[in-house]
Amino acid sequence: MRCEGDRCSALQGEIGKATACGIYAVRPDVCRTCMPGDAECAMARRKFGLPMIELT
Numbered sequence: 914m915r916c917e918g919d920r921c922s923a924l925q926g927e928i929g930k931a932t933a934c935g936i937y938a939v940r941p942d943v944c945r946t947c948m949p950g951d952a953e954c955a956m957a958r959r960k961f962g963l964p965m966i967e968l969t
């Protein structure tokens with residue numbers, strides 16, 4: 914993973930509106946283990962002032 918400032922250089926789009934991974938098929942293992950709503954997801958969302966995801 915390579916960062917530019919406070920975000921991954923492979924991240925496309927605008928945080929809080931719509932984003933996607935530009936290298937999804939070959940993303941690193943650390944990215945493959947992060948799941949929507951898990952602790953890492955919650956930490957990243959908190960950093961950008963986004964609410965936690967409620968999984969049902």
Ligand code: SF4
Nearest residue numbers: 921923924934940944
């Ligand atoms: S999934 Fe990983 S490689 Fe893709 S944008 Fe997010 S942090 Fe970057």
